[in-house]
Amino acid sequence: MVTSDTRSKTVxxxxxxxxxxxxxxxxAVGTKHTPATETSRIVCLVPSITELLFEMGLGDHVVxxxxxxxxxxxxxxxxxxxxxxxxxxxxxxxxxxxTHIIVNVDENTKxxxxxxxxxxxxxxxxxxxxxxxxxxxxxxxxxxxxxQEKASELCTQLTAxxxxxxxxxxxxxxxxxxxxxxxxxxxxxxxxxxxxxMLATIGWHTVAHDPDTRYPEVTLTDAFLENLDLVLFSSExxxxxxxxxxxxxxxxxxxxxxxxxxxxxxxWYGSRAIQGLRYLDQLAEITSEK
Numbered sequence: 448m449v450t451s452d453t454r455s456k457t458v459x460x461x462x463x464x465x466x467x468x469x470x471x472x473x474x475a476v477g478t479k480h481t482p483a484t485e486t487s488r489i490v491c492l493v494p495s496i497t498e499l500l501f502e503m504g505l506g507d508h509v510v511x512x513x514x515x516x517x518x519x520x521x522x523x524x525x526x527x528x529x530x531x532x533x534x535x536x537x538x539x540x541x542x543x544x545x546t547h548i549i550v551n552v553d554e555n556t557k558x559x560x561x562x563x564x565x566x567x568x569x570x571x572x573x574x575x576x577x578x579x580x581x582x583x584x585x586x587x588x589x590x591x592x593x594x595q596e597k598a599s600e601l602c603t604q605l606t607a608x609x610x611x612x613x614x615x616x617x618x619x620x621x622x623x624x625x626x627x628x629x630x631x632x633x634x635x636x637x638x639x640x641x642x643x644x645m646l647a648t649i650g651w652h653t654v655a656h657d658p659d660t661r662y663p664e665v666t667l668t669d670a671f672l673e674n675l676d677l678v679l680f681s682s683e684x685x686x687x688x689x690x691x692x693x694x695x696x697x698x699x700x701x702x703x704x705x706x707x708x709x710x711x712x713x714x715w716y717g718s719r720a721i722q723g724l725r726y727l728d729q730l731a732e733i734t735s736e737k
Contacts, residue, residue, distance in 0.1 A: 471586040475552060475574035480591050483546070487592060490545040491516065492532055493554050496573060496584075497523070499717030500549075503588060503597045511543045518719075533559060541566055547591075549573065551716075553641075553661075575716045577644040578724065581605055584716060601718060608724040609648060615728050616650035619735050622676040624651045625665070625703075626713075629685045632664045642714050648724060649731040651677065675703040677734065683710035704734065 472480045490511035491497040497516035500509050506519075511527050513535070527543060529535040532554045540563060548567045550560050552574035564570050571591070575581055582602050589598025624646060626636050636642045638656040646653060654675065657663035665671070672678070678695060680687035688707060695705035708730065712723035 468586070468590065471583070471590040474572045474587060476572045478570070478572065480569060480571065480587075482590060483592055487547060488543065488545045489547045489549065489592075490529070490540065490543060490567070491549040492529070492535065493549055493551040493573065493716075494518070494532070495711075495715035495717045495719050496549055496551070496588075498715070498719060499584070499588070502601070502718040503585075503592070503594050505588075505592055505594065508592070511540065511545060535559065535563070537562070537566075547571060573716070576639065576641050578605070578609055578641075578648060578720055580641075581716055581720045601721070604721050605724075608721045612648040612724045612728045616648055616731070619650050619731060621650040621652055622731075622734075623654055623674065624677040624679055625655065625672075625675050626653055626679045626681060626708075627685075627687065628662065628681055628683075628710075630687070633667055634662050635665050637661045637663060641716070645713050645720070645723060645727065649727045651727075651731065672699065672703060678703050678705040679708045680705060681708050681710040681713065683714065706730070706734065 469479065472482070474480060487508045488510045489500065489505065489508045491500060491509060492513050494513065494516045497509065497512050498518040500506065501519050501522055506522050509526055511529050512523060513530060513532050514528050515532055516523060516526075516528075527539065529539050533556050545567050547569040548563060549571045550573070552572065560570070560572070571587070573584060573587075575584055582605060585598040585601045585605070589595045626642060626646065628634050628636060635655050636653055637658070637660065638653055640661050643653040655663055655665045678692075680691045680695070682688070692705040692707040699705075709726065711719060712726040715723065
């Protein structure tokens with residue numbers, strides 16, 4: 448581990464020739480940020496966005512993260528871990544003296560964010576709720592940290608991936624899917640979640656929507672299961688694995704079909720969304736052939 452005294456301090460210069468779009472600098476709660484002109488020291492408490500920062504060439508400025516920020520693995524070995532996404536070590540955070548902290552409405556609690564807000568000049572709040580929201584995420588970070596060119600590249604790649612996934616999805620028969628995120632009790636995702644909207648791009652429509660909660664509990668009765676096409680066991684937040692899907696299939700030979708899915712590909716924002724759309728399209732192609 449390195450400390451704030453040993454980590455390099457690189458100034459991100461302003462590019463005066465680029466027109467700054469005010470909307471691009473506005474985060475999920477309406478805070479209008481300014482482009483970084485000082486030596487930036489970023490703490491990111493959102494695993495998928497930590498990965499995105501490195502993808503955008505900002506890795507040298509990332510000084511703090513959570514235990515769950517695991518990509519890119521080798522580079523993150525030298526970045527201080529502050530704790531989980533719901534609770535961090537405040538004294539360790541203060542020692543890092545960050546200029547920017549990146550949080551997320553779903554990943555981090557309001558109580559924790561309220562606690563850390565006074566400790567940093569710039570608190571960037573994110574909240575993608577559908578795949579297209581990553582376009583603004585790319586623009587927001589690209590404009591704040593002066594890497595608009597990389598942000599533009601990612602926007603182009605995401606748009607292409609979305610167009611392809613949706614075109615392919617429309618050509619297939621739509622599927623009713625149960626996406627499981629927890630066991631004891633069984634829990635799933637409502638239709639207004641990022642995961643549900645990612646799945647919808649390929650024609651997989653989640654069931655058990657509850658307008659009062661984004662992550663409702665479900666009971667796996669025979670009557671409930673008989674109206675499904677697929678049951679998806681996600682690798683996170685509960686650590687389902689292939690054996691869970693195999694056990695379900697053995698217990699329900701007449702269907703619905705159960706699949707193990709990589710939760711990072713369905714729930715992570717940022718650059719991972721581009722890979723995730725390709726992953727889901729391939730998965731849908733395989734299941735449509737069975």
